[in-house]
Amino acid sequence: MNQSIDVRGLSCPLPVVAVRNKLLEMKKGILEVLVDTGTSKDNITRMATSAGWKVEIREESEEYLMVISK
Amino acid sequence: MLKEFFCFRKYIIFTGVFIGISATVLQKLGNPPNMGICVACMERDIAGALGLHRAAVVQYIRPEIIGMVFGSLIAALIFKEFKARSGSAPLVRFVLGFLAMIGALVFLGCPWRTLLRLVGGDGSAIFGLAGLVAGIWIGILFIRSGYNLGRNQRTYPLVGWIMPLIMMGLFLLLLFRPQLPSGAVFFSSQGPGSQHAPLFIALLVAMVIGFLAQRTRFCTVAAVRDVILIKDTYLFTGVISLLLAALVSNLILKQFQPGFQNQPIAHTNQWWNFGGMVLAGLAFTLAGGCPGRQLFLSGEGDADAAVFVLGMIAGAAFVHNFAAASSAQGPGLWGPASVIAGLIICLVIGFSMSDLGKKKMEDKK
Numbered sequence: 177m178n179q180s181i182d183v184r185g186l187s188c189p190l191p192v193v194a195v196r197n198k199l200l201e202m203k204k205g206i207l208e209v210l211v212d213t214g215t216s217k218d219n220i221t222r223m224a225t226s227a228g229w230k231v232e233i234r235e236e237s238e239e240y241l242m243v244i245s246k
Numbered sequence: 247m248l249k250e251f252f253c254f255r256k257y258i259i260f261t262g263v264f265i266g267i268s269a270t271v272l273q274k275l276g277n278p279p280n281m282g283i284c285v286a287c288m289e290r291d292i293a294g295a296l297g298l299h300r301a302a303v304v305q306y307i308r309p310e311i312i313g314m315v316f317g318s319l320i321a322a323l324i325f326k327e328f329k330a331r332s333g334s335a336p337l338v339r340f341v342l343g344f345l346a347m348i349g350a351l352v353f354l355g356c357p358w359r360t361l362l363r364l365v366g367g368d369g370s371a372i373f374g375l376a377g378l379v380a381g382i383w384i385g386i387l388f389i390r391s392g393y394n395l396g397r398n399q400r401t402y403p404l405v406g407w408i409m410p411l412i413m414m415g416l417f418l419l420l421l422f423r424p425q426l427p428s429g430a431v432f433f434s435s436q437g438p439g440s441q442h443a444p445l446f447i448a449l450l451v452a453m454v455i456g457f458l459a460q461r462t463r464f465c466t467v468a469a470v471r472d473v474i475l476i477k478d479t480y481l482f483t484g485v486i487s488l489l490l491a492a493l494v495s496n497l498i499l500k501q502f503q504p505g506f507q508n509q510p511i512a513h514t515n516q517w518w519n520f521g522g523m524v525l526a527g528l529a530f531t532l533a534g535g536c537p538g539r540q541l542f543l544s545g546e547g548d549a550d551a552a553v554f555v556l557g558m559i560a561g562a563a564f565v566h567n568f569a570a571a572s573s574a575q576g577p578g579l580w581g582p583a584s585v586i587a588g589l590i591i592c593l594v595i596g597f598s599m600s601d602l603g604k605k606k607m608e609d610k611k
Contacts, residue, residue: 185399187334189471190389192476193475213327213329218463219463222480223478226478
């Protein structure tokens with residue numbers, strides 16, 4: 177089952193920390209992340225890809241839905 | 247592998263190199279020694295120019311601060327990242343900005359100037375840098391314990407424009423230099439405040455920095471924080487690039503003078519060089535970024551970051567009006583006490599706004 181997390185409105189570095197903790201807990205699967213700033217999107221992409229996860233990003237009305245999978 | 251490393255990081259490396267070179271060149275063009283760009287010092291000078299403090303030697307409306315906000319604003323508008331947002335504990339952010347400025351002015355420099363002092367040969371900057379890392383480390387302990395200032399909310403576009411408009415007002419004051427009966431706008435005739443690069447060169451350079459930093463998310467505090475917290479060296483690469491570029495530039499421009507004694511706009515009381523930057527590093531980490539980053543965020547519509555910047559300006563006024571600012575002779579009369587009080591307040595904020603404090607509150611309920 178897909179898991180999801182909403183990090184909109186959180187200040188740096190909380191979004192990337194929250195997603196990292198979630199990914200460490202999941203180990204594999206699909207995580208959907210709702211993000212509202214380019215900084216958080218970039219940080220999460222960098223962290224997830226370096227940990228071997230695949231990241232897909234969809235932009236929806238000035239926000240981003242990130243689908244992170246492994 | 248090396249190629250991939252540089253390809254992925256080329257923009258952050260370029261940003262660091264650009265800041266390093268331009269800061270040292272601005273110094274050559276007239277900015278104070280080892281202070282090509284110091285966000286804290288420059289905001290302190292703006293506070294002085296407005297008459298919020300009356301230290302006659304540090305009063306000037308620094309176009310670098312204005313330019314960094316404008317550059318970030320332009321980048322954010324072009325790349326559709328301008329988003330007006332606010333509401334994440336703005337008063338706490340004001341206090342954190344205020345306290346960060348106390349720490350910075352006891353050391354005599356923000357994280358940017360810490361690096362620039364270091365590559366100018368000022369040995370005391372090592373103690374400042376150690377303090378900065380220690381402060382960031384304490385902040386990380388709170389972040390790991392669930393420290394959170396709460397979510398911000400999207401808001402009216404005007405809210406995001408307030409900081410750029412304030413900067414436009416400052417720019418007009420700088421350009422037309424009105425002289426009111428009170429003496430404002432104040433411009434130093436001697437001391438660091440009287441030393442400055444040509445206005446439009448400084449403004450343009452700072453706008454480029456603001457533009458680049460908005461795109462790359464350059465941040466000196468997050469650079470250290472991310473290495474420790476999430477093992478990410480992306481921003482750290484930018485800081486190392488800044489250091490190396492500024493060092494080479496200083497050597498070429500003959501601005502490298504190694505030693506501890508008689509360094510420009512610095513003192514050698516290492517306890518308080520360290521202590522001041524512990525406070526600054528902790529306050530910046532609790533607020534989410536270095537003073538430069540707060541300017542860039544305020545340029546892209548983050549009103550909470552703007553409140554932090556205003557807190558820093560208010561803090562600068564307090565530091566000088568209450569004899570807490572350091573000078574070449576050492577910390578001011580109330581500098582050490584202010585740092586200790588600031589650290590206590592930061593610890594209270596960190597504790598009460600993390601899971602540690604929340605658990606206590608739930609237990610009471």
